[in-house]
Amino acid sequence: MPAKPTSTDRTPPSGPGPLIAIGGAEDKLGRRTVLKTFLSLAGGRDAKIAVIPTASSLGPEVVEVYDALFRKLGAADVVAARPDSREAAEDPEVVGLLDDVTGIFMTGGNQLKLSAIVNGTAFGEAIKAAHARGVVVGGTSAGASIQSSHMVAFGTGGSTPKQRMTQLAAGLGLIRDVVIDQHFGQRNRYGRLLMLVAQSPGLLGIGVDEDTGAVITEENGAEIMRVVGRGVVTVFDGRNVVSNAHEARRTAPLLASGVQLHVLPAGSAFNLTEKTLVREAPVVDPGEAEELAVAGRDLKRLARDIAAGDISPTVLRRRRARQSAEGDHV
């Protein structure tokens, strides 16, 4: 497909677009950090957003909310794309709604309804194609879960991983070898994500808190996940796990030893390809830095004096007192 001409000076996208998995209940009235991040990535004032409310059991009101929100935040246009059956998801008119958008936003609801209608249809392929050509794909709650290759279909809460407490289904696969869970801290879903990683240690378990977004972009061949919003993104890496998942009976608590745990608040970044934290430069305290700079100047003068060999104890004492007084005014 030829590159679409744009009327702005926005850098034309190359390669797949960013993904944003939001843990549900994103702030819609206050700072709206997460939604603003989505809109900004989608082009800000030039954004044309398709809202996909298929997961939701609500009527047009769910679209109205996001339509109003994105327009208020400055989006140029918002359209609703709501296939409600696999037949509708093959309708060229519905599929065509995604042709010229800069962002796709999937609402919350029931991810199994969303995946059952969308996956493997022309509409599902159009979402993937849009992502591949640089369109931003975001979603909240159910709309976050469906982005991964392996999707939590449903399951119960609780901290303790137990056999059979949750089910996997196939997601859209915009991001591979991960399983994304949402409302993570708020609904205490540690247990079910740990169960999935214990049973499938090749998957990275990613739990996204409410009003929090995991922004995934491709950078130099690696997939980098950055965290925005109020909560944290929790990552379970089961590479070295020892588990009894293959022999645990019924609903018994599971052994899961050696899971690498990463709790990532806003501002942190994680390399999903390497499965490691992206280390940022440490925060420097300006007061401490200034103090050190002054001490460094003092030491240089002292070294010069010693090299000149002109130091008597009395001279040194006076000079240091003077330097220290000067230092206070720097």
Added chain:
Amino acid sequence: MPAKPTSTDRTPPSGPGPLIAIGGAEDKLGRRTVLKTFLSLAGGRDAKIAVIPTASSLGPEVVEVYDALFRKLGAADVVAARPDSREAAEDPEVVGLLDDVTGIFMTGGNQLKLSAIVNGTAFGEAIKAAHARGVVVGGTSAGASIQSSHMVAFGTGGSTPKQRMTQLAAGLGLIRDVVIDQHFGQRNRYGRLLMLVAQSPGLLGIGVDEDTGAVITEENGAEIMRVVGRGVVTVFDGRNVVSNAHEARRTAPLLASGVQLHVLPAGSAFNLTEKTLVREAPVVDPGEAEELAVAGRDLKRLARDIAAGDISPTVLRRRRARQSAEGDHV
């Protein structure tokens, strides 16, 4: 102190006694697995148990419950030792109650009340001395927390670790370099234990679920923790953690990347000294083992036949059919 003569053939204890940290709400009417484990380690029908209800805000009824329970489970004797002030904890009569017991059981309640009355008094020293000479020391909820060197004083629940969400105080120190939390899964205390490990990565964080016990014994110079009961024991090992705990402000969510997580159900064992799972022999399916044994015998006969060089395709086919029929009856 000379070894106390026992009237039974129980092995006289040498070295420190077992510890049992129970996550609260242990089953008192049904299987009573956790309490039975405590009593069995304390000598079963020869057990003399001191119940310490100092943490509790309840009156004599808390002692009455455990008195009735331990006697029903077969204990020879149960005494109450309840200092309610630091003065009382220096009273030789109260302290003397621990002289000839085989088990000490600390009830639930407020661990800060328990530690504030007991720690650094003659009574506190008597608990440590009893542990050192082989007496079993157990406790539930508050009575579990106080066993570690570093104790969760109080704090809020929630999955997400946040700066200042919980406080440390000094525990009895029966087990060092750990911090024990309780009601772990049920009250969703992942966050606060992670906060503590992020701030103090030298501590091993141990979260014990309700109706679950962590039994800690010294074996060949290592401290081994075995899990009994209905839930799991969760271990956070912060040795390799990367955290922003030293600079996170107010109540911000914390970065805690690279925590080793171990979820341990009943039957599993963990080496607290090495901070590794104790690997048990894998469970062998008897049907699969039998099938393999039969196949092994078949292969041996086949190898013998080949070595003898007397095999024609027809003979081989007949022989294998015969061997297979025999195998079915093995």
